[in-house]
Amino acid sequence: MVPLIVIRPQPGNAATVAAAISLRMTAHGFALFDMVPKSWEAALPGRHDALLIGSAQVFRLGGAGLSGLRDLPVYAVGEATAEAARAARFTVAATGEGAMQALFERLDPAHRRLLRLTGEERVALQVPKGITVDERVVYASRAAPLPAELAELLAEPAIVALHSAEAARHLTAQCVTHGIKRARLRLAALSQRIAAAAGDGWGEVAVAAFPEDKALLVLARQMCQDPWPAGRISGN
Numbered sequence: 001m002v003p004l005i006v007i008r009p010q011p012g013n014a015a016t017v018a019a020a021i022s023l024r025m026t027a028h029g030f031a032l033f034d035m036v037p038k039s040w041e042a043a044l045p046g047r048h049d050a051l052l053i054g055s056a057q058v059f060r061l062g063g064a065g066l067s068g069l070r071d072l073p074v075y076a077v078g079e080a081t082a083e084a085a086r087a088a089r090f091t092v093a094a095t096g097e098g099a100m101q102a103l104f105e106r107l108d109p110a111h112r113r114l115l116r117l118t119g120e121e122r123v124a125l126q127v128p129k130g131i132t133v134d135e136r137v138v139y140a141s142r143a144a145p146l147p148a149e150l151a152e153l154l155a156e157p158a159i160v161a162l163h164s165a166e167a168a169r170h171l172t173a174q175c176v177t178h179g180i181k182r183a184r185l186r187l188a189a190l191s192q193r194i195a196a197a198a199g200d201g202w203g204e205v206a207v208a209a210f211p212e213d214k215a216l217l218v219l220a221r222q223m224c225q226d227p228w229p230a231g232r233i234s235g236n
Helices: 012-022 057-061 063-069 079-087 101-106 148-154 165-178 192-197 213-225
Strands: 004-006 027-029 033-037 050-053 074-076 092-095 113-119 132-143 158-162 185-189 204-207 232-234
Touching: 004 012, 004 148, 012 027, 012 213, 033 057, 033 165, 057 063, 057 079, 057 113, 057 132, 063 132, 074 079, 079 092, 092 101, 132 165, 148 158, 148 165, 158 165, 158 213, 165 185, 165 192, 185 192, 185 213, 192 204, 204 213
Parallel strands: 004 027, 004 158, 050 074, 050 113, 074 092, 113 132, 158 185, 185 204, 204 232
Antiparallel strands: 033 132
16 A cells, blocks of 8 residues: 655644554654744733634644633634644634634624634635634744655655645655655645645645545545546545
8 A cells, every 4th residue: 555644743743644544544654844832912801702713733832822812712623623722721612624714604693803813824714794803823833854764755656645735835845855756646635725835746636525634534545545647636
């Protein structure tokens, strides 16, 4: 079976690798990013009705500024983010299925003034009329060079799971730097935006049916067992 390579940051990297192994896939984890906290200005009390959160990293790296926000309900992009919110003693108002934009459809009518806590790399949102969204960047990712062991794995046919556009761009750049032939590699991307960020030249770029890790692994498992024709870009 062609191996799956996971390059997302920890602790998500280990979780994805473990889930892949449970599906009887050969999986290798290399966290090509370190997540670091950023200083940010705490929101004034009473300015917001709820929090809009797109990553569990917010609760791991948000720091002391989170303590004054625990009275605000959380709209979490997915279950992993919702679990991190509860572990940090926040109340979850609603949990999405991996798409930030869709969270607006789940808002309580009383929650019109939102505070989005996010990372430097984030998806642009189309804010519905009558709703305001303030943003605070509370963490950032720092790309790491390609380790020799990973470079060796990428020299052979493999599938790489991409969880962010930043990861897609970094992988592409590292392949160029190390002279790795992209045509023998296939990419399983969490969304069409991430797939587009990877550029061309890959053996295959496929997109998960839904923007969530489970759907990405279903796609990757299918690719491991039944490779798609070289050069094909598929998905939603």
